Amino acid sequence: xxxxxxxxxxxxxxxxxxxxxxxxxxxxEESDSPNFQIFKLHYKTSIFDRFLDELKGNYHxxxxxxxxxxxxxxxxxxSSSMEPRLVIELIGKINKIIDSIRYSYSNxxxxxxxxLRNIGIEDFLFYRIDIDGKHxxxxxxxNFTNKERELLSIKTIQKDVPFEWSTLQxxxxxxxxxLYEESLLISFSILDYCVQKxxxxxxxxxxxxxxxxxxxxxxxxxxxxxxxxxxxxxxxISIYDQKLTAKKVDKVNSLRNSxxxxxxxxxYHESLESLKTIxxxxxxxxxxxxxxxxxxxxxxxxxxx
Numbered sequence: 001x002x003x004x005x006x007x008x009x010x011x012x013x014x015x016x017x018x019x020x021x022x023x024x025x026x027x028x029e030e031s032d033s034p035n036f037q038i039f040k041l042h043y044k045t046s047i048f049d050r051f052l053d054e055l056k057g058n059y060h061x062x063x064x065x066x067x068x069x070x071x072x073x074x075x076x077x078x079s080s081s082m083e084p085r086l087v088i089e090l091i092g093k094i095n096k097i098i099d100s101i102r103y104s105y106s107n108x109x110x111x112x113x114x115x116l117r118n119i120g121i122e123d124f125l126f127y128r129i130d131i132d133g134k135h136x137x138x139x140x141x142x143n144f145t146n147k148e149r150e151l152l153s154i155k156t157i158q159k160d161v162p163f164e165w166s167t168l169q170x171x172x173x174x175x176x177x178x179l180y181e182e183s184l185l186i187s188f189s190i191l192d193y194c195v196q197k198x199x200x201x202x203x204x205x206x207x208x209x210x211x212x213x214x215x216x217x218x219x220x221x222x223x224x225x226x227x228x229x230x231x232x233x234x235x236x237i238s239i240y241d242q243k244l245t246a247k248k249v250d251k252v253n254s255l256r257n258s259x260x261x262x263x264x265x266x267x268y269h270e271s272l273e274s275l276k277t278i279x280x281x282x283x284x285x286x287x288x289x290x291x292x293x294x295x296x297x298x299x300x301x302x303x304x305x
Contacts (some may be wrong), residue, residue, distance in 0.1 A: 019116035120178035162294035
């Protein structure tokens with residue numbers, strides 16, 4: 001290629017959904033000839049069987065479909081830390097094509113559900129990435145193979161799941177499955193819920209109606225005002241410290257507002273960082289302000305380097 005930093009990257013992947021569409025191949029060309037993309041979605045296993053055999057395992061291909069995606073990418077760092085960022089970048093490009101496919105089918109078959117959605121890292125049962133024709137990365141889920149693995153046992157089924165736990169877990173699930181804007185909006189809603197509940201617990205001299213009225217009157221920069229001056233005036237304690245800064249809160253708030261008011265998109269990394277900030281705020285409400293919000297203790301998505 002004419003550009004030394006322009007690499008041809010090819011992803012071969014098996015995803016855990018099977019859409020109701022015929023195999024499809026899309027070639028996206030740009031004015032600069034090396035910058036073309038090739039996207040294929042199909043159900044043929046033979047090409048994947050060959051690659052999977054390299055991992056010396058037994059694999060199950062039922063109820064799956066196969067994605068092949070080839071794209072030019074500049075300046076790929078060849079190192080052990082390149083995999084997470086590269087995979088996320090490829091998924092972002094694939095989801096743009098999936099949106100085009102879904103919209104196209106909705107125009108032709110408006111009343112038919114095709115069972116195709118945006119995908120995330122958790123949807124891949126297996127993927128292999130080649131760079132400039134050389135195999136660089138392979139990854140397969142443990143539960144995609146027959147190899148023995150440790151299984152966890154559960155002693156007690158909890159019947160009452162806290163609202164904040166289930167909502168924040170849904171936000172994590174959405175992030176892992178490529179729904180970045182939805183993840184941020186849901187996590188922001190649970191932040192609003194937890195912050196308002198904390199403030200109401202500190203407004204001890206007002207009845208419930210007065211509390212609701214006071215909080216409704218604060219319209220400009222609501223979250224920033226709630227967890228900044230209002231919470232500090234009620235408790236004498238600042239929520240901010242070296243880990244949790246006003247700048248981080250502003251960033252989450254601005255991103256959410258731009259999505260609501262100007263229909264802006266967000267990336268995986270923006271949604272991930274927002275989720276981490278929101279998780280930290282709620283943990284801080286528990287630690288500094290005597291709250292008891294039940295939230296997931298671990299993030300189960302990949303952490304890009």
